[in-house]
Amino acid sequence: MKADIAFGQYCEGNSFLHRLDPRWKIIFALMYIVALFLAKNIFAFGLVALSIVLLWALSGIRAGILVKGLRPLLFIIAFTAIINIFWLKGETPLLPENWFFQIYLEGIINAVLIVLRVMVLVTGTSILLTYTTTPIALTDGIEQLLAPLAKIKIPVHEFSMMMTIALRFIPTLIEETDKIMSAQKARGSDFSTGSLTRRAKALIPILVPLFISAFRRAEDLATAMECRCYTGGAGRTRMNILHSTWRDAVMLLILCVFVAGIVLLNIFAPGYRFTM
Amino acid sequence: MSAIIKAEHLSFAYQGDEDTPPVQALKDVSFEIEEGSFVAILGHNGCGKSTLAKLLCMIYTPDEGRLYINGRDMTADDVEEKDIYDARRRVGMVFQNPDNQLVATIVEEDVAFGCENLGIPSEKIRKRVDEALDTVGMRKYARHATHRLSGGQKQRIAIAGVIAMRRKCIIFDESTAMLDPGGRKEVMDTICRLNREEGITVIHITHYMNEATMADRVLVMNEGTVIMDGTPAEVFSRCGELWEAGLDVPQTTELLWKMREAGYDVRLDIFDPEECAKEIAKAIAEKR
Numbered sequence: 001m002k003a004d005i006a007f008g009q010y011c012e013g014n015s016f017l018h019r020l021d022p023r024w025k026i027i028f029a030l031m032y033i034v035a036l037f038l039a040k041n042i043f044a045f046g047l048v049a050l051s052i053v054l055l056w057a058l059s060g061i062r063a064g065i066l067v068k069g070l071r072p073l074l075f076i077i078a079f080t081a082i083i084n085i086f087w088l089k090g091e092t093p094l095l096p097e098n099w100f101f102q103i104y105l106e107g108i109i110n111a112v113l114i115v116l117r118v119m120v121l122v123t124g125t126s127i128l129l130t131y132t133t134t135p136i137a138l139t140d141g142i143e144q145l146l147a148p149l150a151k152i153k154i155p156v157h158e159f160s161m162m163m164t165i166a167l168r169f170i171p172t173l174i175e176e177t178d179k180i181m182s183a184q185k186a187r188g189s190d191f192s193t194g195s196l197t198r199r200a201k202a203l204i205p206i207l208v209p210l211f212i213s214a215f216r217r218a219e220d221l222a223t224a225m226e227c228r229c230y231t232g233g234a235g236r237t238r239m240n241i242l243h244s245t246w247r248d249a250v251m252l253l254i255l256c257v258f259v260a261g262i263v264l265l266n267i268f269a270p271g272y273r274f275t276m
Numbered sequence: 277m278s279a280i281i282k283a284e285h286l287s288f289a290y291q292g293d294e295d296t297p298p299v300q301a302l303k304d305v306s307f308e309i310e311e312g313s314f315v316a317i318l319g320h321n322g323c324g325k326s327t328l329a330k331l332l333c334m335i336y337t338p339d340e341g342r343l344y345i346n347g348r349d350m351t352a353d354d355v356e357e358k359d360i361y362d363a364r365r366r367v368g369m370v371f372q373n374p375d376n377q378l379v380a381t382i383v384e385e386d387v388a389f390g391c392e393n394l395g396i397p398s399e400k401i402r403k404r405v406d407e408a409l410d411t412v413g414m415r416k417y418a419r420h421a422t423h424r425l426s427g428g429q430k431q432r433i434a435i436a437g438v439i440a441m442r443r444k445c446i447i448f449d450e451s452t453a454m455l456d457p458g459g460r461k462e463v464m465d466t467i468c469r470l471n472r473e474e475g476i477t478v479i480h481i482t483h484y485m486n487e488a489t490m491a492d493r494v495l496v497m498n499e500g501t502v503i504m505d506g507t508p509a510e511v512f513s514r515c516g517e518l519w520e521a522g523l524d525v526p527q528t529t530e531l532l533w534k535m536r537e538a539g540y541d542v543r544l545d546i547f548d549p550e551e552c553a554k555e556i557a558k559a560i561a562e563k564r
Contacts, residue, residue, distance in 0.1 A: 134382075136380065136382060164380060168378065172423060175423075217375070217376045220371065221379070223335055224369075224379075226364075227333050227335070228379075229361060229441070230389075231393065236392050236393055236395060237401065238392055238398065239405060241398050
């Protein structure tokens, strides 16, 4: 089912991570990213590797899904690894002197660590945010975290409303695209053969009706919202109020320990210092 | 019984662009709608039914005439934003396209949307949403994604959204037009129940004659004016005029009308197929 794309990232569940407050989750994700970039030596990276296992255990998501999530990054991962192996100059050459290129031990270590960092970065933030939080909860979280910005006239509510509506209409518009494509195919258009420019041109008869219908839908929706007394963010209440629980406190504690651990390992643990 | 909506000589024209003339959509329309009644508005495409619905919801303002909602003159000079807002709290609308009126991705969030706009406290919204979902029989779908529902279910969610706001009057602007027969029945059952059990005033704009027969009163529109107004029995027994206005009549009425033309003495105000069959059998027996 194509219409599932918008929710394809979210894995239904009721784990420890699923039940965290989305506002906190966004903060946790930021903390986690900062911690990853703080890690400087092999021991700190050991802790990073441990952290991703812990996150996975707390999320209750099948490992297969996480691996699948990394697949689109394969090229970038391979590319950074190769660059690091061949370009980094270190002190311990691994190949005979007279070869026309040289590989250093430092380069290989660097490559391994940087690949680990990219993988953990993507998997960790996905586990914290997209896999365990519904898009709606995420939007709510962002709206409330940014709420203070409304004081300096930044349209936070409008922004989150737009996000909500966009999320709501993704499946509808995908369905519509399917319909229009079938209709155009029935009239003999061909989307799958020919040069790239030809194929791009074949998309025009799909995009034009799609845009027209999207505008029509937008107008209908605006009328419907007006009829339901929508007048913007002022004076609006919410049915689901976000609550922080003990779980958020526990998670905060875990992350603080994690960050502190990385900093301490950076300072006190001996070993190779990572250069990037 | 007081009138929840009262229209006096309403006129409205869509302003055209530079080279197209304005289109007169409504001409001198007057009627009153009693609280708690079930009114069907019939008419072929472009006869002004949807324009009328949008006037009643304050989406458009009439060019001429007076419109009273709950006794308040909405066309007076001193009408402010607040009054319009207030009128919309009384009169709700369910639109034709089920996809284009749902705002949220989760069913209960969508039902709550209107209440959230009214600034009702969280626990009360929760209660109202649950009640509204019970009323339309969609409670077990509360946490479902809206885009996975069928058309009829989507319309019931839209109705729940309107009920949750405790509106006294709901306008259905061809809300059954895009549904399959099953979905249409679901929605019609819900509409009838709301009218009978909850005492909500229903204005149902439709193309389907059999839906109009369920109403207490039928208004027939043609070219921007109301041409007939009465009970379904009264209106549908004037088959000739309806056909002239480009409308159909219920199949039972059409059959009985043809019987009468053929010289049988039958009543025209029967909409139930069983009773219709009995009436015909009786007429044939008498003729012999």
